[in-house]
Amino acid sequence: MAITGGVATLLLLALVHFSHSFPSFSLEEEFEFKSWMYQHDRVYDLDEYYHRLRIFTENKKRIDFHNEGNHKFTMGLNQFSDMTFAEFRKSFLLTEPQNCSATKGNHISSKGQYPDAMDWREKGNYVTPVKNQGHCGSCWTFSTTGCLESVTAIATGKLMLLSEQQLVDCAQAFNNHGCFGGLPSQAFEYIKYNNGLATEEGYPYTARDGTCKFHPDLAAAFVKDVVNITMFDEMGMLDAVANRNPVSFAYQVTPDFMHYKDGVYSSKMCHNTTDTVNHAVLAVGYGEENGTPYWIVKNSWGTMWGKEGYFLIERGKNMCGLAACASYPIPLV
Numbered sequence: 490m491a492i493t494g495g496v497a498t499l500l501l502l503a504l505v506h507f508s509h510s511f512p513s514f515s516l517e518e519e520f521e522f523k524s525w526m527y528q529h530d531r532v533y534d535l536d537e538y539y540h541r542l543r544i545f546t547e548n549k550k551r552i553d554f555h556n557e558g559n560h561k562f563t564m565g566l567n568q569f570s571d572m573t574f575a576e577f578r579k580s581f582l583l584t585e586p587q588n589c590s591a592t593k594g595n596h597i598s599s600k601g602q603y604p605d606a607m608d609w610r611e612k613g614n615y616v617t618p619v620k621n622q623g624h625c626g627s628c629w630t631f632s633t634t635g636c637l638e639s640v641t642a643i644a645t646g647k648l649m650l651l652s653e654q655q656l657v658d659c660a661q662a663f664n665n666h667g668c669f670g671g672l673p674s675q676a677f678e679y680i681k682y683n684n685g686l687a688t689e690e691g692y693p694y695t696a697r698d699g700t701c702k703f704h705p706d707l708a709a710a711f712v713k714d715v716v717n718i719t720m721f722d723e724m725g726m727l728d729a730v731a732n733r734n735p736v737s738f739a740y741q742v743t744p745d746f747m748h749y750k751d752g753v754y755s756s757k758m759c760h761n762t763t764d765t766v767n768h769a770v771l772a773v774g775y776g777e778e779n780g781t782p783y784w785i786v787k788n789s790w791g792t793m794w795g796k797e798g799y800f801l802i803e804r805g806k807n808m809c810g811l812a813a814c815a816s817y818p819i820p821l822v
């Protein structure tokens with residue numbers, strides 16, 4: 490009897506020890522993580538595996554909890570699901586604050602009636618496919634090329650892919666900082682005074698800071714003027730998207746955005762001021778769903794993220810500061 494009790498105690502101690510050195514996850518959790526790893530081509534060593542599994546499981550719980558609640562948008566697993574928000578912010582977002590504000594913009598509104606919905610992807614061949622910035626805080630360059638690609642196509646009928654890397658490597662004199670951030674309005678200024686931007690093929694993307702390799706022969710798209718929309722004038726943004734072209738804007742990404750999947754994003758976590766914006770994107774249209782007006786936005790996190798690379802965000806409330814610093818270029822064609 491005494492011996493059996495002793496063995497049982499030893500076994501129990503061994504089990505307690507075992508579960509401390511190897512974190513315990515359910516088979517289902519490990520299965521889910523392994524399928525995700527397979528889908529996203531991830532390989533880790535053993536320590537990293539358990540570290541990432543823990544973060545993944547926490548993210549998954551947050552996603553499931555959100556999706557059980559009553560929200561206008563759903564969340565889902567994506568390529569960021571093994572990262573904490575702190576890691577995500579460091580690799581993919583702009584450092585704050587950016588010099589984002591145009592107290593007096595130069596967009597002239599038509600003050601007309603606007604169609605209920607607009608989508609430049611359906612108006613013609615005006616929007617290039619969603620791109621992927623990789624591990625570099627270069628969202629501002631993708632917002633910039635996306636906008637210049639579209640305004641040039643609207644003016645000429647010719648849609649071409651333009652170079653983000655040139656902006657990463659060369660636009661420093663206009664307060665841009667390569668993989669460490671910048672703003673579309675400042676990048677448009679650079680393109681205007683630099684006399685042009687190369688094509689994607691002419692100056693390919695590396696997702697790393699490099700030395701400037703631009704020379705005038707590479708220039709393929711040009712900016713005649715930069716139009717800034719007055720700070721917090723979301724109606725000005727609507728006027729521009731309805732009547733002219735897609736518009737570059739910046740806003741604040743908070744942890745609830747990282748796993749956006751579908752529906753109209755809206756948040757109580759984010760701020761609406763100019764000093765907290767940390768991501769730049771491109772509004773390519775707008776509409777309304779179940780009484781909630783939204784913007785249709787092209788992101789630069791690949792097509793596996795969100796709605797095939799796009800997201801919808803609530804319109805009309807300066808949600809997350811999205812009207813803090815919007816701009817677009819007038820192309821020189």
Ligand SMILES: *[C@@H]1O[C@H](CO)[C@@H](O)[C@H](O)[C@H]1NC(C)=O
Nearest residue numbers: 586587588664665666670671
């Ligand atoms: C903001 O503008 C000031 C003055 O031009 C400049 O020194 C500073 O580096 C800018 N900040 C960023 C984040 O670009």
Ligand SMILES: *[C@@H]1O[C@H](CO)[C@@H](O)[C@H](O)[C@H]1NC(C)=O
Nearest residue numbers: 591594595674675678715717
């Ligand atoms: C638009 O914004 C850019 C970058 O902040 C600035 O350099 C430029 O002067 C502004 N343009 C106008 C017309 O206000």
Ligand SMILES: *[C@@H]1O[C@H](CO)[C@@H](O)[C@H](O)[C@H]1NC(C)=O
Nearest residue numbers: 721760761762806807808810
């Ligand atoms: C920002 O949000 C606050 C609180 O909801 C609101 O009172 C304020 O008007 C908003 N400011 C802007 C510029 O949108």
